Amino acid sequence: MGKGKAFFVLATIAVVVFIIVYAGVNLTSNLGKSKTEISSEDAAKKLNKVYGNISVTTAEPVKGQIDLDPVAIGDSLPDISKYPISVQNTTDSFVEIFSSPEKAGTGIDGWLNEVAEEFNKSNTTVNGMPVSVKIRNIASGTAKDYIISGKYVPDAFTPSNELWGEMVKESGANIELVSKRLTGNVTGVVTKKAKYDELIKKYGSLNLKTLTDAIAANELAMGYTDPFASSTGLNFLVTALRTFDSSDMLGEKAVQEFEKFQANVPFIASTTIQMRDAAKSGMLDAFVLEYQTFVNAADLKSGYVFTPFGVRHDSPLYAVGNVPQEKQDIIKAFAEFVEQEKYQSLAEKKGFNGLNDYQSEMDAIESSLLPSAQKLWKEKKDGNKPVAAVFVADVSGSMDGEPLNRLKESLLTGQKYLGRDNSIGFVSYSDSVSINLPIAKYDTNQQSMFVGAINSLQASGGTATFDGIVVAMKMLQDEIALNPDVKPIIFVLSDGETNKGHSLDDIRGLIESYKIPVYTIGYNADIQALQSISSINEAASINADTDDVVYKIGQLLNVQM
Numbered sequence: 001m002g003k004g005k006a007f008f009v010l011a012t013i014a015v016v017v018f019i020i021v022y023a024g025v026n027l028t029s030n031l032g033k034s035k036t037e038i039s040s041e042d043a044a045k046k047l048n049k050v051y052g053n054i055s056v057t058t059a060e061p062v063k064g065q066i067d068l069d070p071v072a073i074g075d076s077l078p079d080i081s082k083y084p085i086s087v088q089n090t091t092d093s094f095v096e097i098f099s100s101p102e103k104a105g106t107g108i109d110g111w112l113n114e115v116a117e118e119f120n121k122s123n124t125t126v127n128g129m130p131v132s133v134k135i136r137n138i139a140s141g142t143a144k145d146y147i148i149s150g151k152y153v154p155d156a157f158t159p160s161n162e163l164w165g166e167m168v169k170e171s172g173a174n175i176e177l178v179s180k181r182l183t184g185n186v187t188g189v190v191t192k193k194a195k196y197d198e199l200i201k202k203y204g205s206l207n208l209k210t211l212t213d214a215i216a217a218n219e220l221a222m223g224y225t226d227p228f229a230s231s232t233g234l235n236f237l238v239t240a241l242r243t244f245d246s247s248d249m250l251g252e253k254a255v256q257e258f259e260k261f262q263a264n265v266p267f268i269a270s271t272t273i274q275m276r277d278a279a280k281s282g283m284l285d286a287f288v289l290e291y292q293t294f295v296n297a298a299d300l301k302s303g304y305v306f307t308p309f310g311v312r313h314d315s316p317l318y319a320v321g322n323v324p325q326e327k328q329d330i331i332k333a334f335a336e337f338v339e340q341e342k343y344q345s346l347a348e349k350k351g352f353n354g355l356n357d358y359q360s361e362m363d364a365i366e367s368s369l370l371p372s373a374q375k376l377w378k379e380k381k382d383g384n385k386p387v388a389a390v391f392v393a394d395v396s397g398s399m400d401g402e403p404l405n406r407l408k409e410s411l412l413t414g415q416k417y418l419g420r421d422n423s424i425g426f427v428s429y430s431d432s433v434s435i436n437l438p439i440a441k442y443d444t445n446q447q448s449m450f451v452g453a454i455n456s457l458q459a460s461g462g463t464a465t466f467d468g469i470v471v472a473m474k475m476l477q478d479e480i481a482l483n484p485d486v487k488p489i490i491f492v493l494s495d496g497e498t499n500k501g502h503s504l505d506d507i508r509g510l511i512e513s514y515k516i517p518v519y520t521i522g523y524n525a526d527i528q529a530l531q532s533i534s535s536i537n538e539a540a541s542i543n544a545d546t547d548d549v550v551y552k553i554g555q556l557l558n559v560q561m
Contacts, residue, residue: 055432064451074149095155160231166367181314223267239310292351394494429468430461464501
């Protein structure tokens with residue numbers, strides 16, 4: 001495997017954990033039996049038989065020195081160049097604008113880029129000097145992290161909704177609202193028409209209150225997106241909490257209602273794209289989505305109903321930091337330019353400005369409540385069920401050198417996010433499999449041994465990926481026998497194809513029967529086999545870039561563990 005894969009490991013880890021969080025363990029429990037799925041009794045017999053054919057050793061525990069200092073977001077963020085410039089400035093006097101992806105991407109998602117290019121050709125001047133704008137495509141939650149950490153502060157910021165601006169303001173960073181709306185959009189719940197009609201018949205109307213009631217009653221299988229990363233997810237969270245108790249969205253009543261509701265949510269995705277992919281499986285009755293995405297999805301126009309909720313997603317525009325007067329004038333000039341009928345008509349063609357009459361029924365939310373709402377979600381989203389996770393790391397010869405170093409760096413940073421109520425195990429594999437760390441509660445002692453296990457990894461030999469997965473499944477089944485309420489998860493970090501040990505066909509029935517989601521990550525590799533593993537139980541497989549692996553791992557672990 002080439003040197004380029006060296007970085008894969010890092011990505012592997014990052015995404016691995018990351019994905020775990022967002023994909024949701026319970027989703028797999030809804031799948032029916034396939035042709036290769038076997039009974040629980042036969043699965044136990046087969047697991048023991050396959051496990052017995054694998055060369056497994058248990059490494060001597062080695063304690064490492066742990067770092068108790070919290071992770072600084074700025075230290076884990078990748079260089080800003082990781083996030084592309086979608087429109088380049090054309091003059092020396094310009095402002096850089098962080099923009100959310102639904103308007104700074106390509107095609108139907110490229111509206112702001114097209115307007116910015118027109119602005120840069122318009123010969124607009126400020127103080128007699130020609131001016132222009134630079135647009136950087138970056139998700140609203142990530143943009144917020146750059147601004148709050150101070151690692152990179154743009155001149156202006158246009159997130160999907162005002163909630164992110166309020167969070168930046170709450171952090172103490174300097175931010176000023178220039179325009180409440182560049183273009184109109186809303187977020188909503190997309191529901192299958194048959195299920196929508198069923199709920200209308202029972203509840204009389206469909207809104208977030210009746211939706212959450214239906215979910216709590218286990219009448220509706222709905223998914224939503226991560227409120228730490230997704231604008232729609234954050235909006236959904238605070239709207240739901242306010243629905244549970246309009247007078248105190250963080251009070252005991254709201255918390256109890258949230259726990260009841262969350263217990264029946266089968267799927268949480270990290271991004272809208274992941275949510276759309278999951279929706280295509282047909283397993284969800286409803287899911288959250290922005291209206292602009294909904295109207296551009298041909299497969300959703302018939303058979304689904306869109307119900308708006310929460311604050312509007314009108315792409316507000318903020319000046320950020322200590323912006324000089326000249327730059328403030330450029331930002332205002334751009335906001336005025338965008339308002340022209342020509343460009344609002346263009347926005348409409350791309351799916352924006354479609355529900356202009358919708359107004360939120362919710363009062364303005366105090367900025368101080370937003371971080372607290374996110375914290376509440378992290379603490380309560382799994383109820384009283386801790387996670388039992390086994391990390392399965394490829395230490396074959398192709399990982400030698402930089403790939404393994406990056407793997408270690410990622411895990412050592414990411415382990416700071418692992419919750420103390422969860423249990424962690426660690427397995428590494430090459431020609432054979434080594435149990436570097438048996439599953440145990442992630443207390444200070446386990447953390448020290450996890451760090452020691454990571455530091456002791458060495459690369460050599462072939463790649464027995466499926467043997468490593470079997471060992472992880474056996475560890476998790478033994479843990480479930482002792483603690484039946486845990487949520488099992490496997491993370492596979494690998495940079496190449498299997499060339500030793502068992503094949504996917506050998507263990508597919510086991511993966512299906514135990515319904516343990518297996519998340520896999522590869523870096524610029526042929527990971528078709530890994531994708532096949534993840535698809536069995538609706539988990540995710542990602543080909544990731546190592547430049548931002550540490551940040552991604554931190555996000556995933558922060559939410560999931």
